[in-house]
Amino acid sequence: GMVKNTELAIIKKASGKNLDSLFLNAMIKHHQGAIVMATPLIKSKNFEVASLCKNIITGQTAEIKEMRLLLSR
Helix, strand or coil: CCCCHHHHHHHHHCCHHHHHHHHHHHHHHHHHHHHHHHHHHHHCCCHHHHHHHHHHHHHHHHHHHHHHHHHCC
């Protein structure tokens, strides 16, 4: 879910709607990576870890939905 240096260089040179689109797509990828990392830990025996991971998944999923909505405009 990390943005590669080549992708970051392209984003830095972009402007306007193209910048918005590139940034949002990179952030969606980043958020999806967080979900992938948090998912196995929702079954942790440590309540705080499990709770944190559930909150990460819920929050990142909601933000992905919002970013996709922004992209559709």
